[in-house]
Structure formats: structure tokens, C-alpha cells
Amino acid sequence: MPAAAPEPTAAPESAVRDERAAWVALSVIVGSSLMVALDTTIVNVSLHEIAVDLGAGSSIEWVVSTYLLAVCVSQPTTGWLSDRFGRRRVYLASLVAFTVASAACALAPNLGVLVAARALQGLGGGALMPVGMAILLGLFPKERHGRAIGVWGLAATTAPAVGPTLGGWLSTSVSWHWLFLVNLPVGAVTLAGATRFLPQVGERSRRPFDFLGLVLGCGGLSLAVLGLSEANSWGWRSGPTVASLAAGALGLAGFVGHELRVRHPMIELRMFADRSFRLAMGILLLLYIAHYGRLVFLPLELEGPRGYSALLVGTLFFPAAVCSALAMSIGGRIADRIGPRLPLIVGSGLIVVSTISFARLTLHTPLVLIGLVMCVHGLGFGLVTPAGLVAGLSELPSHLVSQGTAVRALLTQASGAISVAVLGAVVAARAGAHPSAVDAQSSYNTAFAVAAAGVVVALVLAVRLPDRGASRA
DSSP, X not given: OOOOOOXXXXXXXHHHHHHHHHHHHHHHXXXXXXXXXXXHHHTGGGHHHHHHHHTOGGGGGHHHHHHHHHHHHHGGGHHHHHHHHOHHHHXXXXXXXXXXXXXXXXHOOSHHHHHHHHHHHHHHHHHHHHHHHXXXXXXXXXXGHHHHHHHHHHHHHHHHHHHHHHHHHIIIIIXXXXXXXXXXXXXXXXXXXXXXXXXXXXXOOOOOOOHHHHHHHHHHHHHHHHHHHHHHHHOTTSHHHHHHHHHHHHHHHHXXXXXXXXXXXXXXXXXXXXXHHHHHHHHHXXXXXXXXXXXXXXXXXXXXXXXXXXXXXXXXXXXXXXXXXHHXXXXXXXXXXXXXXXXXXXXXXXXXXXXXXXXXXXXXXXXXXXXXXXXXXXXXXXXXXXXXXXXHHTTSOGGGHHHHHHHHHHHHHHHHHHIIIIIHHHHHHHHOSSOOHHHHHHHHHHHHHHHHHHHHHHHHHHHTSOOOOOOOO
């Protein structure tokens, strides 16, 4: 008689407790990620109300620019800080800084105080996302990374989609001060949870601080992001734009050369020698550009040439956010079970289809059809986000995880700046000074066609990704 199949054994009680503790800790990370991700878009739609109240005039743009520049300064240092002082300690300090800065923003009596508080907020918020991701990867075994990242991604990607609608409602119906006050209860609860439930994970090292790398990297990145962010306002051929972009490019080139020469670099760029990491980061960069294009330019298109209200447009974004949330859970599980290549290919394909569809909209395209296309885009983005992070980060050596998550965060920051600058320049060039509704619609279509070309490249890169199946869950 054939031997009886062995009965499945229950997981050890200690393993069950460890996994339960990991999910509790992840809920804390999700809370802080939700707060930071929401802050990236909730303020932008309310700049006019803030400017009027504080008498700031055109200088109000520094409320956004200062935050972006502070993020660019903090993110390259998170790898060294986490390795030197521990991920948990850096996470807690960043959370305190972001929460205190949010209170200072809400109470700011003038533009100067508000800008200074936004700088502190950017320093804290810029570190929270990559350090939180590094802790997440240390909490779970590799065969659970996709599922955990899928849960984390719910906050990181859906919060920016609801930010404009929430920000517009708060600033018009309540007060712009509440744009920042909403962070206080979330920050307090998250801080209490982090203090109690967040363990210390990851390796510690006392490698020397790469000060020159910090200056070159942060300076170059800040100038490049500043130039890209303001190019459409200053003019692409203006002195400030050309100077910012040129100085930023020189700084980043010097940073790369310096980091490849020194023994203890700020960011170990040699991790790009790993094919999976290199391809995954390239895929995410191109897909994030298209994603930010949808978040930024589709509302402008619907509220401008079509004349729809911000509330209606915000409501239209909600089903797509739900689809993205559902797809993240699915994409994470698939990546854990068979590897990240398939969800990256399928998700990129869905984003290609949806972005090309955005490029073919007319002034008479029904809102229901636009909403369906947005849901397709949300499904695609939900599939690729956890899969791309698993492909890029899960196979890194443990001593490079903190630096890898910092690179991923910098890539997200750069993709947002590139999307707004390049696609915005396409819209401005195609529309002209006084465009008709038809001309404006055509200019947005051209911008999405450019974004679609980038997504096609991402799809090609996804096909070339090594087919390394993950361990079965």
C-alpha cells in the first residue's frame, strides 16, 4: 500500500506570534505612510486660500517648493542614518519631526514661519517613507514581502488620489489650517503605536559619513528638482531654469563619480549592477511618470476644457483608487507565489492601454467611459507597485536594504518632478497662449501620448526581467 501522506503540521506558536507582531507593526507604518502620502497633494489645491490669508502673493509657491527640496535633502541620508542609529530610532525621530512641523504649519502667522515649518515637515516626511519600507522588509520573510508591500501600498498610492478633493473641501468649507491639523491625531496615535510595537530590525554599522557625497547628491538633486518643478513658470530658456538644471546635472554627475570611487559611499550605486534591481527601478520610474500624469493633468483637463467641478472630478477618482487598492493585494500575492515578472507585465500592459485611451479622449467622451479607463489604470498600477518593489528590493543583501529603499524613494520624487515638468511643457507648447477648448483637449492628449510611450518602454523592460520565481507561500 502506498505510504500515507504526512499530515500538515501546524505552525509553531512562536512563528504565529512573530507574524502577528509583524502585521501589527506594519499597521503602524501604514498609518505614518498615509499621513505623509496625503500631505503630498492635500496642500497644492489650497495655495490660493493660504496666499490670500497670509498676504503671500506669488511667493506662496515656496510652500510647495521648500517641502520638495527638504525631501530631496533627507532621503539620500536615510540609508546612512538607519545603518548608524537603527531604523526604529530614525523612524521615531522622523515621525516626531513631521508631526511637530504639521502643528507649526497650522499655527503659522506668516509665510516665513510656514515655509520654515514646511522645511522641517519635508525633512521628517522624506525620511519616513524609505525608513518605513526598510523596516517592513526586515519584519517579513521574503515569501511575504509582496503581501506586506501590497498593504503598505494602499496608503502610499491611494492617499495622493484623495488629497486634492479633501484639501479643497477643508480649505473652502473649514479652514486651510486644517490641512495640517488633520496630521496631529494620526501622528500622535502612530507615534504611540510605533513606540510600543515597532521592533528594531536591520543591521547596524559605523561606516564614515560621506559629507561630500551628501553635498553633491542633495545639492544636485535639489537643484534639478527645483529647475524641473519651476521650469514651466520660469520658462525653459530662462536664466534660473537653465542654471538650476545645469548645476543640478553637474552635481549629480559629480555625485555618481564620487560614490563609485569612495570606500564608504552615501549610497552604494553598485547595487545597480544587479539586473533585477536596475530593471525594476527603470520600470517604476516610467510608470510613476504616467501615474503622476494622471493625477495631475487629468483633473486639469476635466476642470478646464470641460468645466467640471473639483468635487465631481475628485469623486471620479475614487473608484480608480478602490481598484488600485484591490489590485495591490492581488499583485503582492502573485509576486510572492510565482515571482514579480507576470504582475509587472500584466500591470504595465493595462497602464499602456489606459494611457493610450487618455490620449484619445474628446470633449464629448462620456464621464462613465473615462471613469472605466481610470479604473483600468488603477488596476494596472496596483499590480505593478508591490511586484516592482519585490523585484527591486527583496533580493538585495540585508546591508543594502536601507540604501535601496532610499533610492526607491528618490526615484518616486524624481518621477513626480519629471512628470509635471515634461508633460506640463508639452501641454503648454501645444495649447499656446489662449487655447480654445478643442486646442486644450488636444494638448492634454499629446501629453498622455508622450506618457504612453514611456509606459511602452516600461513594458519592454518588464518582459526582460529575470523570471526568478519567489518561494511558494
